Structure formats: C-alpha cells, structure tokens
Amino acid sequence: MTDVISTERLVLRPWTPDDAEAALAVFGDASVARWLTPAMSAPADVEQMREHLERWAAEQAGLETPRGRWAVERAADGVVVGGMELRPLPPYDEDIEIGWQLAPGHWGQGYATEAARAVAQYAFSEAVEEVFAVVRPSNERATAVARRLGMEWVGETDKYYGLVLQVYRLRPSDLAETPAA
Numbered sequence: 386m387t388d389v390i391s392t393e394r395l396v397l398r399p400w401t402p403d404d405a406e407a408a409l410a411v412f413g414d415a416s417v418a419r420w421l422t423p424a425m426s427a428p429a430d431v432e433q434m435r436e437h438l439e440r441w442a443a444e445q446a447g448l449e450t451p452r453g454r455w456a457v458e459r460a461a462d463g464v465v466v467g468g469m470e471l472r473p474l475p476p477y478d479e480d481i482e483i484g485w486q487l488a489p490g491h492w493g494q495g496y497a498t499e500a501a502r503a504v505a506q507y508a509f510s511e512a513v514e515e516v517f518a519v520v521r522p523s524n525e526r527a528t529a530v531a532r533r534l535g536m537e538w539v540g541e542t543d544k545y546y547g548l549v550l551q552v553y554r555l556r557p558s559d560l561a562e563t564p565a566a
Contacts, residue, residue, distance in 0.1 A: 397455035405435035407465035466491040
C-alpha cells in the first residue's frame with residue numbers, strides 16, 4: 386500500500402474508487418488531459434474515472450515502495466486538488482517518473498511544487514537515487530514546477546511514450562531546499 390505523505394498544507398494518500406468525482410475534475414479536464422496522452426486516456430465520465438482508480442489500486446499491489454499514486458488533498462478541508470505519482474517509465478521500467486496533475490481551479494497556489502517535493506523526499510528516503518519528469522516541450526507549467534524543485538534538464542528523448550519529451554532529473558543533492566510557490 387502507498388504510504389500517506391503530509392506537508393504543511395497537503396495530505397497525499399492513496400486514491401480510492403470513492404474519489405472518482407474529484408479525480409474526474411483533474412484527469413477529465415481537457416487542459417490537464419492533453420498532457421497525459423498516450424500514457425492515460427481522458428476519462429469521459431465518473432464511471433470511467435472509477436475504473437481508472439480501480440486499475441491503479443490493482444497495479445499498486447505489484448509496485449515496489451515507494452512507487453505509487455496519490456490523491457492530493459488540502460489538509461484544511463479535505464478537498465482533492467490533484468494527483469501525484471512515482472512510477473516506472475516505459476519501455477524498460479528502469480527509470481522512475483515523478484508526475485503531478487492539478488485541477489485547473491487549483492493552479493498557481495504552489496500545490497504541485499509542494500506535493501512533488503514531498504514525494505521526491507519520500508522516494509529518496511526509500512533509497513531511490515534519482516527521479517525523472519518527462520515533459521512535452523510546450524508544457525510550460527510542468528517545466529516551471531520541475532525547475533522550482535531544482536530538477537536538472539538533461540535533454541530531449543523519444544525513449545518514453547513514443548513522444549519527443551524534455552527530461553528533467555532530480556537527485557537528493559539537487560532538491561531545492563527553499564520552498565517556492
């Protein structure tokens with residue numbers, strides 16, 4: 386089971402099927418979903434989102450710690466604002482991807498950076514040596530989060546997902562110490 390991770394403002398916990406409506410507000414929104422294909426198709430409705438969540442829970446059972454997917458909720462009110470993930474990157478499952486997705490209504494508040502920093506720290510505490518973010522060249526929001534985390538741009542590749550992507554790497558010594566929104 387994926388561990389619960391807490392920050393000053395957020396609680397990152399495993400997704401449940403009961404989160405389908407909140408998750409749909411994240412992964413079903415066109416401004417988020419456009420960056421996720423082909424790794425994930427946009428769910429059309431709550432039932433499809435529930436199917437995604439159930440599949441994620443089943444996949445989680447086969448993943449080694451610290452890999453997983455988390456719902457990101459505000460600690461103050463329990464509202465789900467997005468999702469985080471640490472998962473093996475295809476095609477070889479050697480590299481670990483750190484990924485973040487937020488519902489557009491929660492953009493610009495520093496939640497993605499805060500959650501990603503916490504997940505990276507968790508990964509490093511579990512002896513992961515590096516994590517990668519793979520970003521489409523035009524995804525300026527994701528690039529900004531990667532840079533706020535202290536990630537190092539290492540180049541472009543078409544190795545992952547059959548797309549030309551920007552690759553950012555984070556090692557424990559790279560993790561930016563100063564929280565940035």
